[in-house]
């Protein structure tokens with residue numbers, strides 16, 4: 001297809017504003033998917049996506065559309081909507097010339113609407129503003145058309161109104177995509193440059209890499225080179241998805257499609273990298289490739305120790321399709337053998353743990369998420385700490401923690417309670433904007449460490465779910481942080497160590513010691529539970545000793561009852577962990593860590 005007949009676009013929206021549903025309607029109206037094959041959220045292939053209604057991995061679909069007698073090839077590039085994947089979002093946006101900015105006509109602009117819009121504007125995309133769900137009785141298109149027009153400029157009359165559910169307005173939208181979004185430009189004679197915007201692992205085909213051709217062209221059997229690693233591969237197959245794969249005899253300027261080289265691991269074909277011709281390589285890569293950087297770390301431990309090998313195998317397998325997942329073996333006194341895993345954010349963590357349990361049938365304990373700290377000792381030595389138990393002993397000169405710029409959108413009635421929450425999380429207010437009479441955007445800088453600790457849940461409950469939230473990394477800052485340890489009979493329980501602000505250390509210590517007192521059963525001897533900063537004890541609880549053997553009351557009694565009791569004790573023992581001399585039931589660890 002010549003570039004003049006190509007339009008590359010994406011749909012950007014806050015979660016639940018109807019992106020997947022609208023994409024479904026587009027596939028249907030352009031005849032790409034037959035009506036009888038249509039099923040909801042056609043493109044969201046991963047089970048977890050469909051169930052939770054979130055888009056994790058992006059994908060590209062080519063759809064034909066006719067306007068004034070000419071047929072155009074529209075490439076719809078689906079972007080992940082969540083902040084954890086913002087690098088992937090920005091790469092898929094870079095593959096487009098335009099974006100459909102989709103906003104729920106009953107909700108208005110939300111945090112991810114803004115975050116994605118800013119990314120789209122940074123990539124110089126033409127924006128088509130669209131209100132969705134106009135079929136809803138609660139829809140208020142007049143009001144939100146104005147809100148959108150105020151945000152991006154232009155008149156409220158330019159805001160399209162559609163319903164992904166009924167299909168109303170979808171054909172007009174396809175026309176607008178053709179007429180408003182510019183055709184791609186590139187040099188057909190230059191050395192090939194294709195940008196990788198997605199890379200997915202397929203059990204049958206190996207890694208399928210989605211690319212946007214910028215310059216030149218690529219053809220099957222050609223040898224290609226990845227510009228970040230210089231690795232070479234042969235193109236076994238190249239083609240377009242519609243949405244099923246259609247192999248072709250090549251991709252030219254402006255085209256969007258997939259390639260298969262037989263590699264088995266997405267790290268060999270990384271999002272953001274540039275593919276070029278091995279024999280006639282381009283001089284410069286497209287944009288600086290960025291290595292995905294884990295922001296949040298957590299320990300994953302099998303509840304049943306014999307699942308350790310299965311856990312390793314499962315992580316190895318997930319890694320094939322997820323270049324951002326990192327892990328290494330770790331041991332914990334309390335939890336045994338497991339893995340320290342790094343994630344892009346909390347949603348990423350949740351997706352991985354859910355996949356481990358669902359696809360690999362593993363029961364796991366997940367330790368409290370921790371961010372990445374840099375700790376400088378008095379002797380000037382600096383270490384990077386992703387696990388509180390690695391925190392250096394002795395005098396610390398400085399600790400720095402990652403900071404984010406957060407944006408919260410909310411109805412104005414909740415401003416007070418949300419400000420209070422952000423303040424209590426060490427946020428500092430950057431600004432407050434009224435998006436409309438009733439909707440406010442609050443901007444804060446905040447330590448990421450305060451967000452990974454149930455900030456979302458707090459925000460939701462304080463605003464009855466009416467607030468939305470997004471953030472981007474904003475460097476790191478020194479802070480007065482300390483490590484709090486929890487000791488059982490003088491032995492440190494590594495899984496419960498936490499790095500917290502000095503002002504919150506006491507609260508953390510008392511909460512954990514109280515929780516553990518309730519969760520750990522009485523033993524033959526008294527067990528002190530303490531919280532400590534270094535050698536200084538800041539909180540203490542006691543578990544009193546049991547006076548007599550439980551079997552004593554069975555003497556002379558019914559023998560079968562005695563056997564049952566013994567068996568029950570043996571059964572219970574299996575699920576006990578020894579911390580020093582103290583027996584702790586495994587679910588006490590789980591409960592204490594999850595905070596129930």
Ligand code: GDP
Nearest residue numbers: 015016017018019020021053133136163164165
């Ligand atoms: P996404 O998270 O942006 O991909 O949103 P989905 O397409 O998954 O839609 C979220 C929810 O809104 C689903 O329950 C859809 O059925 C519903 N929905 C999407 N579009 C419309 C629409 O035009 N009208 C109505 N009434 N509901 C819609």
Ligand code: MG
Nearest residue numbers: 020053054055
């Ligand atoms: Mg979706």
